[in-house]
Amino acid sequence: MNDLGKTLLPDVNALIIEKLNTYPADVRELAIQAIRLSEAYPETAVAEQLQTIVRKLAKQQGGNGL
Amino acid sequence: MILHKMIVENFRQFRGRQEIEFWAPSLPHHNVTVVFGENGRGKTGLFRAIMFCLFGERRLSQDGDVPREELQLVNVSALEANTGPVRTSVELEFTHMGRSYRLRRAILGMQDGKRIIEEDDEKRLFVITSDGNTLTVPTIEIDVVIDSILDRRVKDYFLFDGEKIERLTRASIEQRREISAGIRNLLNVDALETAIRAVGRVSKALERELSNSSHEELSRLLKRISDNEEEQNQLRKRLDGLADEIRLARQEIDKTDNELKKFNEIRHLLDKRKLLEQELKDQEQQADEALKEMHNLVCKASALIVSPTVITVFEHIERQKQKGEIPSEIRRDLIERILTDDKCICGRDVLKDPAAHSHILDWQKRTSDVTTQDAALNLWRYLSEVRNHFGDDADLVEKRLQQYGNIRSTIANINRSLENVSNQIGTSERQDATKLDEHRKKLQDGIITLEANARNAQTLLEQLKQEEERLRALLKEERLKVGRNDELSRRSILARDTQDALNDVHDQFTREIKQLIGQSATQFFRELLDKEGRGNLRTIVVNDDYSLQVLDRYKKPFLANISAGQRQIMSISFIAALARAASRGGQIEIPLFMDTPFGRLSFEHRQNLINHIPTFASQWILLATDTEFRRQEANLLKTSGKWGKFFILRPTHDGNTTIEEQDINSALAILRDEEDY
Numbered sequence: 092m093n094d095l096g097k098t099l100l101p102d103v104n105a106l107i108i109e110k111l112n113t114y115p116a117d118v119r120e121l122a123i124q125a126i127r128l129s130e131a132y133p134e135t136a137v138a139e140q141l142q143t144i145v146r147k148l149a150k151q152q153g154g155n156g157l
Numbered sequence: 158m159i160l161h162k163m164i165v166e167n168f169r170q171f172r173g174r175q176e177i178e179f180w181a182p183s184l185p186h187h188n189v190t191v192v193f194g195e196n197g198r199g200k201t202g203l204f205r206a207i208m209f210c211l212f213g214e215r216r217l218s219q220d221g222d223v224p225r226e227e228l229q230l231v232n233v234s235a236l237e238a239n240t241g242p243v244r245t246s247v248e249l250e251f252t253h254m255g256r257s258y259r260l261r262r263a264i265l266g267m268q269d270g271k272r273i274i275e276e277d278d279e280k281r282l283f284v285i286t287s288d289g290n291t292l293t294v295p296t297i298e299i300d301v302v303i304d305s306i307l308d309r310r311v312k313d314y315f316l317f318d319g320e321k322i323e324r325l326t327r328a329s330i331e332q333r334r335e336i337s338a339g340i341r342n343l344l345n346v347d348a349l350e351t352a353i354r355a356v357g358r359v360s361k362a363l364e365r366e367l368s369n370s371s372h373e374e375l376s377r378l379l380k381r382i383s384d385n386e387e388e389q390n391q392l393r394k395r396l397d398g399l400a401d402e403i404r405l406a407r408q409e410i411d412k413t414d415n416e417l418k419k420f421n422e423i424r425h426l427l428d429k430r431k432l433l434e435q436e437l438k439d440q441e442q443q444a445d446e447a448l449k450e451m452h453n454l455v456c457k458a459s460a461l462i463v464s465p466t467v468i469t470v471f472e473h474i475e476r477q478k479q480k481g482e483i484p485s486e487i488r489r490d491l492i493e494r495i496l497t498d499d500k501c502i503c504g505r506d507v508l509k510d511p512a513a514h515s516h517i518l519d520w521q522k523r524t525s526d527v528t529t530q531d532a533a534l535n536l537w538r539y540l541s542e543v544r545n546h547f548g549d550d551a552d553l554v555e556k557r558l559q560q561y562g563n564i565r566s567t568i569a570n571i572n573r574s575l576e577n578v579s580n581q582i583g584t585s586e587r588q589d590a591t592k593l594d595e596h597r598k599k600l601q602d603g604i605i606t607l608e609a610n611a612r613n614a615q616t617l618l619e620q621l622k623q624e625e626e627r628l629r630a631l632l633k634e635e636r637l638k639v640g641r642n643d644e645l646s647r648r649s650i651l652a653r654d655t656q657d658a659l660n661d662v663h664d665q666f667t668r669e670i671k672q673l674i675g676q677s678a679t680q681f682f683r684e685l686l687d688k689e690g691r692g693n694l695r696t697i698v699v700n701d702d703y704s705l706q707v708l709d710r711y712k713k714p715f716l717a718n719i720s721a722g723q724r725q726i727m728s729i730s731f732i733a734a735l736a737r738a739a740s741r742g743g744q745i746e747i748p749l750f751m752d753t754p755f756g757r758l759s760f761e762h763r764q765n766l767i768n769h770i771p772t773f774a775s776q777w778i779l780l781a782t783d784t785e786f787r788r789q790e791a792n793l794l795k796t797s798g799k800w801g802k803f804f805i806l807r808p809t810h811d812g813n814t815t816i817e818e819q820d821i822n823s824a825l826a827i828l829r830d831e832e833d834y
Contacts, residue, residue, distance in 0.1 A: 104348055107349055107662055107666075110662045110665060111662060114658045115654070117651055118651065118654045118655045118658050119658075122356070122659050122662075125352035125655070125659070126348050126349060128352070129348040129349070129351035129355060130348045133351070134354050134355050134358070135355075137351060137355035138356075138358040138359050141355055141356060141359045142359055142362075145359060145363075145651055145652055148651055149644055149648040149651055150644070152647055
């Protein structure tokens, strides 16, 4: 049985976030932030805020010696 | 949402204040309402009133390109009888998730010379709390509250014309779009889609920055990807444009057909042509499916080309086997040892017996080495298996080719008949009819060209997608070469990977919902089908391209062979599945409106709808004419114990309509039997 029953519940984004669990931490983090921002802001505003988050995450990656 | 009551005032055919009660508190489980009336009496007007009240919409999806001035809501005779503006309003009382609501929307209609002007006047929503208090919802929030009860994007699925709904099963670009839109709206993943686009913007901006970097190969790849994406966008726009053009051309054909029907002498020919065109479409669909099956057979069929060689080789080894040469009676290594040692295994000196020596030499010639023998035996076994399949495969290929040939010859016959009928219409004595028909023919030819263009664009799009995938793989490698130490590169990789991850999640959702809707539609389908259909038809599938398919008991596509009634049942099953999904898998808390519900259905199908729909929908409202809702159907509905309300739409002396409630027991006296027709 797939988990569609759940996808049709109002908090569909919770399920999306659950599905992102299988991805690397930084990808997951950026995706979650993008979804959360998209719940409240239009596309252009989300993109602007994401630039900063991407920069921060990429710096952390560099700091971790990746 | 359960509709309780609607009050209309000077709305379309309904002059003055009139009300219709869809649900009686004393009979909470009687969830079926029948609104009975001749065509043109205002059955669809009632649905229009609901859509206007809930969403402020004046145009229904089925209105097509009917001009706006023909879609006025104000009652014209009330307007003519008044010197000033006339107030037109609709008030709806409904419950949803245990709460009661009262929604009112009004406009003012005014005469301006020959034109009628309509202006918004009032929009109010009241929520009645459990303690009986009435709260007024601020005007700015009304649409949000209503959308949370019934999303306007899926509303069109819950009113449908029974006779036209079978269009969902027609494999055309427009239908695929419609089904895809229904499923996408249902997914309710707006935030995810915004997120994908926003991350895409970031990724694109970073890739632009990177393409200006000093890494030549990286810049080259990014440029090619960007060009590829641009081409894909252009093609998508082109596909949308083509689908719109096809839809408009079809609407124009329908309009032309209606014009042509005014010429009585060719009316029967027009009906015949419509049937032939439908038949042609079905056959073409069947031909497409046969072609797809043949495509799957290509692998097997290619082996048939080498069948003579396979048989020759097999028979050669077989002969050697028969002669005992493979495997040889005596192993070659043993013979060689005897010849080297000059001693037989019995101890005899072989050189002393020339006859025996020459016999051994003969054996040596005839035997091959062990590896060759094993290989020959393996080859023999493999070819034996392959050879056994040749017969079956050849039969299958021949059968499919024959089937395809038959379909093509049927298509050719239909085309000949079509040409014949069209010629007869074209040579009508009425010059205006001939002109209209020429116009129709041009439109028809135009559709063929548009559809071919759409198919080509789709193929090109698929090729571009594959190319993009290849380029992205190369880009990934190149970026790793450039190194993760480069921060810009790291940012770009992260944004792109995130976009891919979000797209994957979106795809997973779409796949799952398609599967769920297919399963749910199959369940409804099996309940609603008649015995004959149940015996053969098994599963409804939502294909990857969003077309619907039905599989027979052998899991083979069977859509092209099903009747118009079965198509209608299949479409209703699909809609019921969508509605169930929209209702979070429980009972469908959305009223299902069906206009002309039974027109094309057999009695057994009608019986099944009457028995099952009231059990899975919270409310079923039938807008029926006297030719489809007869004593037989009324009896069934009455026996089901679900029938609560019965209304008749009656004409008045001034050309308007009054809504008259009747006791359901008296319905049987009013309605007619099948034999009366």
